[in-house]
Amino acid sequence: MDQYIVYRRVSTKRQGESGLGLEAQDRDIALYLDGYATGNHEVLASYLEVESGTVAGRPELSKAMDQARATGATLLVSKLDRLSRKVSFIASLLDDRRLRIKVACMPHADKFQLHIYAALAEQERDFISARTKAALREAKARGVKLGGLRDKTGQRNRAARIEADRRAQALEKIVIPLVNQGKTTREIAEALNTAGVMTVRNGIWQSSQVSRLLKRLEVLKT
Incomplete structure (x- = not known):
């Protein structure tokens, strides 16, 4: 029987209390378990973190990973950025041979593909940031008050x-x-x-x- 440890993360306390952001994660995880988990499966535990994805030290994630390693269960998240928005941190998790990770919205992706995706996502965020800053500089040069x-x-x-x-x-x-x-x-x-x-x-x-x-x-x- 396949066993899973579910980890969910929201960035703000308001999201955690209201459920905003959690519903989408719950939906994605349910879709994965219903449609992609092989054979019988069991969710051993579910962890919720209220913290920014840029923060590496997250106690609930640490607990989830420790339990996944101890039981041999797969750590299941809805999206890769729920683990982190930093490619270096995600790479360290993917390199951990004792830790199996599955991303619900990319059900067939292996660790190598997840690593590539994390790197591309970080590049895209950096580019969007640079593009926004360039647009603001151009607006300022045109006399737009910022x-x-x-x-x-x-x-x-x-x-x-x-x-x-x-x-x-x-x-x-x-x-x-x-x-x-x-x-x-x-x-x-x-x-x-x-x-x-x-x-x-x-x-x-x-x-x-x-x-x-x-x-x-x-x-x-x-």
Whole structure:
């Protein structure tokens, strides 16, 4: 019988208390256990951490890993960034021969593939940060007034919208033909997941996310 130790992480106390962020993780983990776990399986324990992914010293993660090593169970997380956003930390976990790790939204990925994915994700975050800083420098050079918490929040929101628009346009050639074929949003989500296309948060597609993508594409055409 396959045995699992589940680890979930949220970044803020508010998320932990409200359940925001936990529902998606629970859903992904349930999908993995129901559809990808081989034969009979058992969840030995579940750990919840309220801490930033950039912090390496996390007591609940340490407990989860210790129990996984002691029992031979597999450490199961919904997404790779629930373990950490630092590729060096993830690499140290993947190099641990006593620790088996599975990521629910990448059910067939082995340790080597997870290592590559972590490195690519870190590069993408660094590039997005550099691009945002460059855009702010250009705006400042044009005389746009910058500064203050509200201004910075607005700038981040605008940058996020721009990135979402770009991603929607990149996916247009995939999803619109499916729409024209009469596919439902659920079927389109399944097609994207089968093709290995990740959401903007590196998760799996759901019907509601496809609906938002199609609405964004409609707005971009107006």
